[in-house]
Amino acid sequence: MSEKTTFWLDGAEIPFTAGQTLLEAARRAGHYIPHLCWHPDYKPHGSCKLCTVKVDGRFVSACTTLAQAGAHVENRTAELDDMRRTLLQLLFVEGNHFCPSCEKSGQCLLQATAYELGMMSPHFDHFFPNRPVDASHPEVMLDFNRCILCSLCEQAAKRDGKFTFVMGGRGMRGRRVILNSESGRLADTDFSSTDHAAHVCPVGVILKKRVGFAVPYGQRRYDQAPVSLLDVAEAIK
């Protein structure tokens, strides 16, 4: 049986069980820690850094750091949220995120998190990268213009025993998702629209074709409630 004890998150006492991360324990207790690359079904890897918190004065990723009894954790402070906004702004300018015409709008974790953290502008100059759409597959389209390199597609494919998506390349402009086929096209991989990877993308990269804007305003995921409420509601249901 796991031993239950507590730590402190923004002044609130949070119970946890041994082996739980700060993010898992906080969610269970109804506290939202912003995150993008973390997913409850996959191993955390701390790459987006949006869940960065301060534990006794040190910056750590909440998704990969195990909860420690008695620790004092800062989460939604002005300092941390300001840094998170900067991380979001960097993500927005690195890709081509045109929310007004994006079918993921209203159901996109990046957009919802930007709203949650009050991101009012991109602040930095846009890179406007040239990333062609891969529409070769009959059922699923890839628009890497919106990729935030969360690598969830890579992990989800592995869950099905596949290596369809692989993180590759180096550097700010070089790092990208590579498709595991000689042509580099999705249609030539072993991808299937029933794979876990087809449904895991938190932004608008992996999209089921010909769905588009079928969900009307008012019924989209984040029309119901902000991400902070939905995230913890899913954790405790």
Added chain:
Amino acid sequence: MALPLETAPHPETLKRVAIDPLTRVEGHGKVTLLLDADNRVQQARLHIVEFRGFEKFIEGRPFWEVPVAVERLCGICPVSHHLAAAKAMDQVIGTTLPPGAEKIRRLMHYGQILQSHALHFFYLASPDLLFGFDAEPQKRNIVALSALQPEIARKGIQIRKYGQEVIRLTAGKRIHGTGAIPGGVNKALTPEERSFLRKDIYAIIAACREAVELVKRLFEENRAHYEAFASFRAHAMCLVAADGALDLYHGGLRARLADGALLFDHFDYSHYWDVILEDVKPWSYMKFPFLRALGDCDRGWYRVGPLARLTLCDYIPTPFAEHERKEFLAFDEGAACHATLGYHWARMIEMLFAAETIKELLHDDDLSRADHVGLAGERRERGVGVIEAPRGTLIHHYRVDENDQVIRANLIVSTTHNNQAMNEAIRRVAQQYLDGNELTEGLLNHIEVAIRAFDPCLSCATHALGKMPLIVELFDAEGRPLDRLVRGADGRCQRA
């Protein structure tokens, strides 16, 4: 062959006057005038100087994204682009719309007509008409209208607000919604939503009837001026229903020549290029469409929009609007049908038609049917969607490859159809009012009044609460400045 006043034979000897910016739809336009030593107008041109690029940057995008992407062309009439693109994509997926879906789209469109026409007339154009073309600039805006004619302003706001509500309940948002999707719409109307809209529609119809009366009264009181102002005969084109009725959502193309002869009728718009071609001129970024059978744009240019529609259709299928159409056509033996300011009268009649049509639709239970998306049928490479937007015929033409990506797009928007007609209008005004006179702000506003009669988006910026800065400079043949008028953000005009 150049049209009169389009190109002066020896421009190097003439003085140049530029109204720049005119600030049009989504960007900028300008008017340039070339005057001789006696201030006689030798050349007048309306230039649309901005490059939009939508046709290019939707290449490669998935076809289902297009109706939502292209509506960003405009903040005043996004529904028109949204629906024209959706109609084109219906063809691409080879579907037939369920009856409820088409009616919801029609409701959305007539809501759009209502709000756009109200905005155009009450907010943007009516201050010119009510206070005078050369009234103080401070009076030529909706704020002054609210102060001096509060009842008229209130009616305008009321009609526009209602139209916006219709759009909100059909498209999801008042501006830039997502309601129309290839094959149908993404939501039906609930009985509660229909009941909510039905509550006020009779008051809106009454307000629209008053609006028609207002324009009619203005014409009656300023008969000679209104009938003569930038008046000319022109070819005209619009969609009409199968029985010749006015229909702003769907139909076949009809074109009538300036002499009254019918050029084509009920033409299937999916091959519009058989009857319309586009030309270019070296001095404008905007293309010049023309009726193909007439050879070139100098002979084949035409008019679209409310004036064209009301003079081309056989009848209006709603009673109040049809009554008004007959009065409009009969006024001074048809004088209003050729007058540029007749656009406003026709516009108000269409607004009444839209309100009456909305009333009919709101009583139709098909609006609440659950089957609001049709099944995809035989896939086609090409899709053409045509709709009568508030300002005129709007053509969206796409080609989509086997991977669902757009590979080509061509949009002919209302402003483009009216390009030559607007140029013709400003040339008439230049000849009628500016020729041989010293320039004043009021005289220059006459040019903008003519453009405003066609295009609300130009007037939108011009009437942005008097904030549009305007500089008019007059140079002699050697390029030496002779005269300079500056209109500041406060609307004051100074000779600098």
